[in-house]
Amino acid sequence: MDTAEFIKRLAADLQPVRPLRPPWARALLWLGLALLYVAAIVWRKSMINEASQVAGNARFLAEQAATLATAMTAAIAAFCSIIPGFDRRVLLLPVVPLGLWLASVGLGCVQDWLQRGADGLTLRADWDCLPSAIVMGIVPSVMLVIMLRKGAPLLPRVSLALGALAVASVANLGLQLAHARDASIMVLVWHLGAVAVWVAIGGWLGAFVLGRRHASSVR
Amino acid sequence: MGRTIGQEQNLAALMRAAQGGDREAYAALLSTLAPLVGQAVRQRFGFLQPQDIDDLVQDILLSLHASRATYDPARPFLPWLMAIARNRMADSARRYVRRAAHEVPSEHPPETFPAEDANVSASGYGDVEALARAMTQLPRGQRQAIEMMKLREMSLKEAAAATGTSVGALKVSVHRGMQALRKAMSTTD
Structure with a gap:
């Protein structure tokens, strides 16, 4: 098709759009809604069991703060990655909080080992929390995909992988309040493994979920 | 794509108007951008045929269209546009490499079967003039459908969008047109 004719068709297809809010604002909106949803589940199921006991545990609080920071920075990076012209260094934002999260859990493993010896590092299968984790992840995932699809799929695999990191971090935050406090090795293997x-x-499905969408009526 | 500040501001203003739904401003913006994008594509893919360059330019404009909500009116326009263009050019380069890796250049297509029917290319495509005459005898809708789908190799969706008819109606037109052409060509033989 001739480019002039093509432009005519694109212009005829034009609908008004509202410019997207800045990535940090969209990330904040998503995180707020996701936390409300997770909090509602935790509250509804009366799943907060040891929150009062762990409130004074500095390492636990630091771990949760790092988890929350990972969710926020991963969401910001994901929303930045769908804006043409973004600074690619933003993609590294979650590295520091994720490193702190891992370090905190790793420190917990060492402390468990020092206190209880080999028993502190015993790994067992724990599938009980899987349904809760899935339920906590569903709505934040759907919200995030809808919001990411409003942008440009420049790096769809990276965008969805970052989004998945944000969702998994929020679900982890809920799970930490939702079930009996696990040994750090369990958190390291099951939670961080998940x-x-x-x-x-997310990275694997990125191109499929956020794939390029064109105005089908134009071509 | 060296532009002055005034031109940059003008493009940004047109884009803001386009986000608000102003079709004239949008057409003006795209008409201004097409040669700029074409120049960028030619600089990077000078070896492409003019038709392929046009296709890539249209692909970039289409991506701009799909991503127009991501433009922040408070930010410069050209870096935003060029990020889209670079992304589409990189996609195109990857496609080109993939295609080239799977293509085997061959001057003499191997004959697969000795039977004449299986080697139509060796004996040409029959009476081209008779085919052209038969095409002119077809009803307008059928002729248009065959031209678009068989000669220009457009997809059903593309041809339906171009003609303004439904995909189903287009399938029927192609089927009937091909039947009529077969009949006409067999009488010619």
Whole structure:
């Protein structure tokens, strides 16, 4: 098709659009809604069991703060990645909080080992929290995908992997309040393992979920 | 794509108007951008045929169209546009490399079967003039459908959008047109 004719058709297809809010504002909006949703689940199921006991545990609080910071920075990076011309260094934002989160859990493993010896590092299968984790992740995932699809799929795999990291972090935050306090090795393997799997799935499905969408009536 | 500040501001103003739904401003913006984008594409893919360059330019404009909500009116326009253009050019380069990796250049297509029917290309495509005459005898809708789908290799969706008819109606037109052409060509033989 001739480019002049093509432009005529694109212009005829034009609908008004509202410019997207800045990435940090969209990330804040998403995080606020996701936290409300997770809090509602935790509250409804009366799942806060040891929150009062762990409130004074500095390492636990630092771990949760790092988890929340990972969710926020991953969401900001994901929303930046769908804006043409963004500074690619933003993609590294979650590295520091994620590192702190890992370090905190790793420190917990060392403390458990020092206190209880080999028993402190015993790993067991714990599938009980899987349904809660899935329920906590569903709505934030759907919201995030809808919001990401409003942008440009410049790096769809990276965008969805970052989004998955944000979702998994929020779900983890809920889970930490939702069930009996686990040994750090359990958190490291099951919780952070699940985060890694979820991020990998996000990266794998990125091109499919956020793939390029064109005005089909134009061409 | 060296531009003055005035031109940059003018483009940004047109884009803001386009986000508000102003079709004239949008057409003016795209008409201004098409040669700029074409120049950027030619600089990077000078080896492409003019038709391929046009296709890539249209692809970039289409991506701009789909992503127009991501433009922040408070920010410069050209860096935003060029990020889209670079992304589409990179996609195009990847497609080109993939295609080239799977293509095997061959001057003499191997003959697969000795039977004449299986080697139509070796004996040409039959009476081209008779085919052209038969095409002119087809009803307008059928002729248009065959031209778009068989000669220009457009997809059903593309041809339906171009003709303004439904995909179903287009399928029927192509089917009937091909039947009529077969009949006409067999009488010619």
